Amino acid sequence: MKNYFCHSRLFIRLAVVSILVFFTVAGFPADVLAHGVTAGDKGFIQESSGVMIFPFIYLGAKHMVTGYDHLLFLVGVIFFLYRFKDVAVYVSLFALGHTITLLFGTLMQISVNPYLIDAIIGFSIVYKALDNLGAFQRWFGVQPDTRIATMIFGLFHGFGLATKILDYQVSPDGLVTNLIAFNVGVEIGQLLALSVILIAMGFWRRSTRFSRQAYTAQVVLMTAGFLLTGYQLTGYFVA
Template identity: 55%
Template sequence: MLVGLCMVLQAHAHGVAAQDQGFLAGAAGINLGPFIYLGAKHMVTGYDHLLYLVGVIFFLGKLRDVVTFVSLFALGHSITLLAGVLSGINVNPYVIDAIIGLSVCYKALENLHFIRLFNPKIAVFGFGLAHGFGLSSKLQDLALSTDGLIANMLAFNLGVELGQVIALTVLFAALASLRTRPNFPSLSTNANILLFTAGLVMFGLQAVGYFTS
C-alpha cells in the first residue's frame, strides 16, 4: 500500500513538472524540440501510464504482441490528447484520473484472471482514450498559446510516443528477465496485487478530490 501510494503521489501532476508548466504556459510560436522533449519526459515520468503499460505487457512474451497492444494504446492516447487540446474538449480532471486509476485496477485483475469484461485489445484502446484526456485536461489548464499550437502539440505527441518506446524497452527487458526465474508465478501474482493496490489508491485519491473540491 505504501509503495503504491508513493508512486501515486508522484503521478498526481500527471507527468507535468512545475518548471515545465511554466515553459508550456509561456511558449509562443513553434518550438518543436522542446515540445518533443517534454512529451518524452511526460511519458517516462508519468507513473500512471507506466503502471498501466506494465500490466498490459506483463505476460506478453512476443515483441509483435507488445507492438500491437502498445500501438492501440498510443492511438487512443494520441486521439484524445490532440482532440482535447486543439478542440477544447474539457473533461473533469478528477473524474478522468479516477478512471485512469480504475484502468490500472482492471488490468491487474485481468492478469490475475479475476475478470475480463472486454476484448483485451478493445480495452487497451479504450483506456488509451482515457489516458489521453487525462493529459489534455492538464495542458488545457495552462492556457497554451494558440501561436504554433498545432505544430507544438504534434511535436509533444511525437515525444510521448518516443518516451513510450524508451520506457517499454526497459520494462520489456526487465519482465523478460523475470520470466526466466523459477518463482515467476508467485512473483507475477504479487506484482499484479501491488499493481491493483496502486490503481485503487489512485482512484481513491481522485474520488476524494472530486467530492471535496
C-alpha cells in the same frame, strides 16, 4: 475447493487494499492530490509562443517517463505478452487511443475534470490487473476483448494528456505543430520506458519464481490502481 480458496484469498486482499486506501486518502490534503504540472514547465510554456518543436518533444517525453499511472497500465498490458508481435499490437492500440483524444481534446478545447479523468486512469490499472488474474472469466463467465479494452483506456489516457496540455495554457500560435511535437515526445518516452520494462521483465521471466510472484505482482498493481483512484476521487470531492 482450490478455486474457492483462490477466490477467498483474492477477496481478502481486495478488502485489505480497500481499507488501506480509505485510511491513506483520508489523511492526504487536497493539494497533494491535485492534478497539475511543474511550476517551471508551466511557466516556460505560458511565456512562450510560436512553433517550439524540441521543447514540446521534451515535455511529452518527460510526461510519459514520469507518468507512473501510464507506466503501471503499460506494465499490466504487457505482463503476460511474450511475443514481440503481441506487444507491438497492444502498445500500438494504446498509442492510437491516446493520440486520438490528445489531439481531439486539445484542439477542440474539451475540458474534462482532471480529478475524474485521472481516477478513470487509476481504475484502468485495477481493471488490467483483474483481467490478468482472470477475474472476469471466473466471476462473470465472460472474457472482455483485451485489445478493445486497451484502446478504450488509451482514449481515457489521452484525455488525461489533453488535460495536461490545456493546463499549460498553450499559445494558439503554432499550436498544431507543438501538439504534434508533444505527441511525438510522448511516443518517444513510451518507447524508452517500454524498453526498460521489457528488459526487466525478460530477466524476471527467466527466474524460477516468476510464476509464483506473478499473482502477487497483479495484486500490487491493483493496489496501486486503487490508491491512484482514491487519491483523485478524494481530490475531486474536497477540492
